[in-house]
Structures are given as C-alpha cells and as structure tokens.
Amino acid sequence: MKKTALPLVALCLALLAGCGPADGAALPSESPADTSAVLVDGAPWFATFRVVAGAETGELVLAANDGTSGEVYVLNTEGVSLDRPVENGELINVYYEAVMESFPCQFSNVTAVEHTETERDDRCGLYLQVLSDLWEVDPGLNTNLEELAVDLSELTDLSESEKAAVTWAFGNAHCLMPITGTWEELVEAGYIDGENLSWNGNGCLFTLSGSADGTFRADKWASGLGAYTFSDCTAKMGKDGSWSYTIGYEAIS
Known part of the structure; x- marks a missing residue:
C-alpha cells in the first residue's frame, strides 16, 4: 500500500x-x-x-x-x-x-x-520518562524500528508546542524522525494495514492519553498481537517541580 x-x-x-x-x-x-x-x-x-x-x-x-x-x-x-x-x-x-x-x-x-523565576514544572520530563520506560519493556516490539509513530493528541495537560517538543525529543533519543498521528490516521496514510492489524514495515506507535493531574495511560502498538500498556497511571509533582509516577497495572497482548 x-x-x-x-x-x-x-x-x-x-x-x-x-x-x-x-x-x-x-x-x-x-x-x-x-x-x-x-x-x-x-x-x-x-x-x-x-x-x-x-x-x-x-x-x-x-x-x-x-x-x-x-x-x-x-x-x-x-x-x-x-x-x-x-x-x-x-x-x-x-x-x-x-x-x-x-x-x-x-x-x-x-x-x-x-x-523567569516562575515555578518549575517538568511534566514534559515526566512524559519523556514514561515513553522511555515503555520503550524498555517488551523491547522486541520496538527493536530495529524503521518507523516510530507518536500520538499525544489525547494528552490534555500539555500545549501543542510541548507535545511537539516531547515527540521530537523522544524520536531524537532513538535517532528516528517521529511520525505523528492516531492509529486511524496511520491506517489511512498506509503505514498500518488495518485489516491485518500490522505495520507495512517495521514500526511501532507510542500513545499517551489523559493527564498527570488525574490519571493517564501509555501504550505501544506494533501489531494486533504485539502491544504493551501502562494503565491507570498516577503522578505527583515534587517541591522542585520534578515528577514521579506510579503504574496502576500493566497489560500485554
């Protein structure tokens, strides 16, 4: 395709x-x-x-x-x-x-x-850490990637510029220029075979949704039989503006 x-x-x-x-x-x-x-x-x-x-x-x-x-x-x-x-x-x-x-x-x-002497808030660093941790689990899903896709469209507590910067920094850390888009958009563009639930090539989609102020979720998807999820994640900001997070549960398919 x-x-x-x-x-x-x-x-x-x-x-x-x-x-x-x-x-x-x-x-x-x-x-x-x-x-x-x-x-x-x-x-x-x-x-x-x-x-x-x-x-x-x-x-x-x-x-x-x-x-x-x-x-x-x-x-x-x-x-x-x-x-x-x-x-x-x-x-x-x-x-x-x-x-x-x-x-x-x-x-x-x-x-x-x-x-600027304003309060530090490193929630971008929080999400980069979540993406890095998700990259490390079940690494076979993202080994030798040719295409790295990132979807932060449902993340509600970052600006559009912050989402773009997090996406680029994540891709740059793995020497890949990231593609942005939802799963449906990737199917429409021909990156993913929607019928067979597989990439047309060696790719993986990383998705973050929700908010650090409430709960959030992190997913990586390589195929219908290859996905990993951090669900019901909660986060807390320290006095210095840094964040830590806890995973509610993990799921694999």
Whole structure:
C-alpha cells in the first residue's frame, strides 16, 4: 500500500517555513536581569520558552510558551552567559536576532538567556520518562524500528508546542524522525494495514492519553498481537517541580 502524508506529520518535514519570532514580542527598554548582554540599536527579539529536555548537556529542546504552535526549538547554550544552570521544566526568556527556517527551529545570534523565576514544572520530563520506560519493556516490539509513530493528541495537560517538543525529543533519543498521528490516521496514510492489524514495515506507535493531574495511560502498538500498556497511571509533582509516577497495572497482548 502506498504511504501518504498524514495531516499531522509536520514534525517529519525537513524544513518548516515561517519560523519567525516565537511570539512577536519586542525587547523591553531595559536589559534583562541576571545577564551581562549589552542590547543596543535594533536589539534582538525575545520570547519565553519551556525547557523540555537537554538541560544536562546544554543542548536544549524548547517549546514556545504561547502554547498555540506546534513548533519545536533547539538551543545550544555553549558560550551564552548564564548566572546559573538552566533546568528542564523551567521557563526561560531567550533573546535572539532571528530564527532559522529549519526543523527544529534554531536561533541566530542569541545574546542572552534569562531565568523567569516562575515555578518549575517538568511534566514534559515526566512524559519523556514514561515513553522511555515503555520503550524498555517488551523491547522486541520496538527493536530495529524503521518507523516510530507518536500520538499525544489525547494528552490534555500539555500545549501543542510541548507535545511537539516531547515527540521530537523522544524520536531524537532513538535517532528516528517521529511520525505523528492516531492509529486511524496511520491506517489511512498506509503505514498500518488495518485489516491485518500490522505495520507495512517495521514500526511501532507510542500513545499517551489523559493527564498527570488525574490519571493517564501509555501504550505501544506494533501489531494486533504485539502491544504493551501502562494503565491507570498516577503522578505527583515534587517541591522542585520534578515528577514521579506510579503504574496502576500493566497489560500485554
């Protein structure tokens, strides 16, 4: 069966047009606190981002804090003046001159990164941990994958940009460009044979649904006879903004 592009597979494009200033904000009249950057004529744009992953290495994966776009941003903090390390889950202001039209979007001439001093909430890190744990169980379902699909459409407590960033970070961790879409959309696009309940190739679909504020579920599906589920999961946020979770029960088919 011929595979066609999914309506939601923007994450799989090599280039994305229109990656301009993330929220159109102009630089305030005074320099940001806690940075030594000198901002003069034609000063850079700035925008606020959620740090989704990469704080440990300085290769940050960011989600736009406006919450409406599905764009993903990456930022290497090497050479950027910081008063203290950036942490996953916090909100930061990034001051920059332009954004490259690539996927993920990349910044040009970053002059400063500013901590916003808002409460840290690393629920993106929670979901990345859940996806990583699900990857490790019954590994035969996702060994030597050619196609990795991710469906976060029924996850209710992340913005569209956060969902996109979590999806990209998960795929990048396994050296795969993820496909986004529901099971039905993957069938329609030709990735999955809906009649025989199997992939047209070597693929696996990872799905998260629900909310960390209530209960959530995590599934991976390789075929009608190859699936694994974490069900009735509950999570708790610590005082530092990190999350832990408990699986209600696990199921295999």
